[in-house]
Amino acid sequence: MIDGKNILLGVTGGIASYKVVDLCSRLVKEGANLKIIMTKAATKFVSPLTFETMGRCKVYTDIFEGHHDHVYHVDLAKWADLFLIAPLSANTLAKITYGIADNFLTACLLAYDKDLIVAPAMNSNMYTNVATQKNLLTLVNRGVKIIEPSEGLLACNVIGPGRMEEPENIVKYIEDYFTEKDLLNKKVIVTAGPTIEPIDYVRYITNHSSGKMGYHIANEAKKRGAEVILISGPVEPFKISGIKKVDIKTNLDLQKEIDKEFTDSDALIMAAAPTDYKVKDVADKKIKKSGQNLSLDLIENIDILKYISSKKDKQIVIGFAAETENLIKNAQKKLNEKKVDYIIANNLKMEGAGFNVDTNIASLVSKDGVEHLEKMTKKELANKILDLIK
Numbered sequence: 136m137i138d139g140k141n142i143l144l145g146v147t148g149g150i151a152s153y154k155v156v157d158l159c160s161r162l163v164k165e166g167a168n169l170k171i172i173m174t175k176a177a178t179k180f181v182s183p184l185t186f187e188t189m190g191r192c193k194v195y196t197d198i199f200e201g202h203h204d205h206v207y208h209v210d211l212a213k214w215a216d217l218f219l220i221a222p223l224s225a226n227t228l229a230k231i232t233y234g235i236a237d238n239f240l241t242a243c244l245l246a247y248d249k250d251l252i253v254a255p256a257m258n259s260n261m262y263t264n265v266a267t268q269k270n271l272l273t274l275v276n277r278g279v280k281i282i283e284p285s286e287g288l289l290a291c292n293v294i295g296p297g298r299m300e301e302p303e304n305i306v307k308y309i310e311d312y313f314t315e316k317d318l319l320n321k322k323v324i325v326t327a328g329p330t331i332e333p334i335d336y337v338r339y340i341t342n343h344s345s346g347k348m349g350y351h352i353a354n355e356a357k358k359r360g361a362e363v364i365l366i367s368g369p370v371e372p373f374k375i376s377g378i379k380k381v382d383i384k385t386n387l388d389l390q391k392e393i394d395k396e397f398t399d400s401d402a403l404i405m406a407a408a409p410t411d412y413k414v415k416d417v418a419d420k421k422i423k424k425s426g427q428n429l430s431l432d433l434i435e436n437i438d439i440l441k442y443i444s445s446k447k448d449k450q451i452v453i454g455f456a457a458e459t460e461n462l463i464k465n466a467q468k469k470l471n472e473k474k475v476d477y478i479i480a481n482n483l484k485m486e487g488a489g490f491n492v493d494t495n496i497a498s499l500v501s502k503d504g505v506e507h508l509e510k511m512t513k514k515e516l517a518n519k520i521l522d523l524i525k
């Protein structure tokens with residue numbers, strides 16, 4: 136995770152440096168401690184004051200500026216957990232390749248001995264030039280991580296490769312870099328969102344589940360190296376990448392898809408909110424108004440967790456308990472009746488918990504006892520839950 140990490144950000148001369156202001160702000164929001172070095176050329180595009188303000192840190196530009204008791208370019212190299220250069224110009228790339236140390240940034244880099252991530256940005260011809268490509272290859276062979284530029288309309292009015300990756304994706308890359316891959320070789324099934332049960336040709340029964348919890352768990356599990364199968368009911372679109380997603384509608388669909396994946400899985404995290412009842416006789420046409428009250432004959436749906444737990448072998452099965460009263464008592468009952476390893480209990484009536492919000496207040500209930508967690512984001516809770524299966 137980026138939170139609390141010391142990131143040394145090097146900014147070189149290129150129009151893409153205006154996008155790095157946004158990158159700075161995103162890194163600060165994620166909790167990074169930033170220090171920034173700008174080359175002289177970079178300061179022609181964006182003022183150091185802008186970076187100082189957005190990065191909430193000092194910006195270093197001049198290697199000769201300093202005090203008798205500090206060698207700043209060496210101190211910063213020691214301080215950093217990660218050195219990130221964005222944008223990386225063709226010129227600084229060439230200097231790095233040959234170990235030139237003629238400004239603060241390149242001198243600091245020479246004194247730095249940990250991982251380096253660079254996000255090149257330049258004109259397409261400069262990028263595809265054999266000299267640049269050879270320099271990039273040298274860096275790759277030294278273990279430098281390159282965030283490849285994308286293709287697009289460049290500031291020089293050329294369409295081609297050379298556009299710096301978007302700040303949002305650079306942050307994701309860095310987050311991924313800092314995330315320990317402690318779920319490697321684990322297959323994790325995550326379910327999310329509501330299910331729906333038809334009433335007639337046009338109507339259905341469902342619930343308020345937004346799917347947020349399940350999608351956060353799926354995304355975090357992927358970052359931690361797991362193979363993730365996300366089985367999702369109908370929800371608003373969420374961003375996911377590298378995750379196999381299966382869309383379902385009814386409880387039966389959900390049960391069938393879990394069945395397909397369960398045998399060779401390591402864990403099932405059942406964050407979906409299946410509908411407990413379905414209509415006994417679904418009309419195959421639209422039910423017309425009759426001027427009378429209408430009663431629906433509802434029958435109970437199969438409890439998927441209970442069903443799947445009976446097939447449990449090595450898998451860790453985690454369920455949720457969405458309650459409005461007697462939270463722990465009801466959660467313990469679910470733990471025993473559904474024969475799962477953990478129940479994540481939350482009181483839907485508490486502010487900051489439940490459907491459609493970005494936070495949750497949960498208690499982890501298992502046969503060993505109850506752990507009450509403080510209010511946290513669904514992303515943080517997702518990682519707490521994943522800690523249970525690592």
Ligand code: CTP
Pocket residue numbers: 386405406407408409410411436437438439440441453454455456457458469
């Ligand atoms: N669940 C399930 N199959 C169902 C209903 C729920 O597998 N038909 C799962 C949910 O995904 C959740 C857990 O069981 O992980 C508890 O769901 P919850 O809605 O809190 O409780 P229910 O078992 O439906 O019981 P009740 O509605 O009476 O509280």
